[in-house]
Amino acid sequence: KAGVTQTPRYLIKTRGQQVTLSCSPISGHRSVSWYQQTPGQGLQFLFEYFSETQRNKGNFPGRFSGRQFSNSRSEMNVSTLELGDSALYLCASSPSYGGGQPETQYFGPGTRLLVL
Amino acid sequence: AQKITQTQPGMFVQEKEAVTLDCTYDTSDPSYGLFWYKQPSSGEMIFLIYQGSYDQQNATEGRYSLNFQKARKSANLVISASQLGDSAMYFCAMREQGGSEKLVFGKGTKLTVNP
DSSP: OOOOEEEOSEEEEOTTOOEEEEEEOOTTOOEEEEEEEETTTEEEEEEEEETTEEEEEOSOOTTEEEEEOTTSOEEEEEOSOOGGGOEEEEEEEESSSSOSSOOOOEEOOOEEEEEO | OOEEEOOOSEEEEETTSOEEEOOEEEOSOSSEEEEEEEEOTTOOOEEEEEEETTOSSOOEETTEEEEEETTTTEEEEEEOSOOGGGOEEEEEEEEESSSOOOOEEOOOEEEEEEO
16 A cells, blocks of 8 residues: 655745645545644644544644645645745644544655745 | 653664663543654654553564553653664654544654664
């Protein structure tokens, strides 16, 4: 079974631009979560989606948004990029959502975004 | 609020020896899951091992085992017979039961395996 895929793997943008990152979960997985990883802040939760609905959102400004499609694929968008948005963006998928027993999240290889 | 603490920024171990990476957590939820992930320099987070709060036995997965001490709120990762390929960042993470898939991560420990 193929793992979580993320595209693109690397991206260079300039301040003020916007960017869209894509995530395809493991086949059969219906929940997708996004994380931002920076050297200073570590791994921070951005948002999660299940059944095309955003279920939870981390403490990020409204410039960060996302969506999930009917096939469970997800995209995240960052508008008006700032230098501080340079980071590794990781997507993770799990089979379902909010179950009684925590399920393992499997991560993709990430997208490295550099904002100049 | 959930919190994960990894107090070892860096650890060194000789090849073929065992190493323990520390993780303590804080939560008021009686039901939760604890995870360990490995992140090589390539960036991908690789799932290693999982421990549920109600699991009676410590989790094991090949060379990885989890020393779970619930009363002390610690979930240390033990890697036996270290290999050069084990050199990476290791993250401890927690998810509380129900309502969200959100993982809270520690700051990580950089493990270096010396030949």
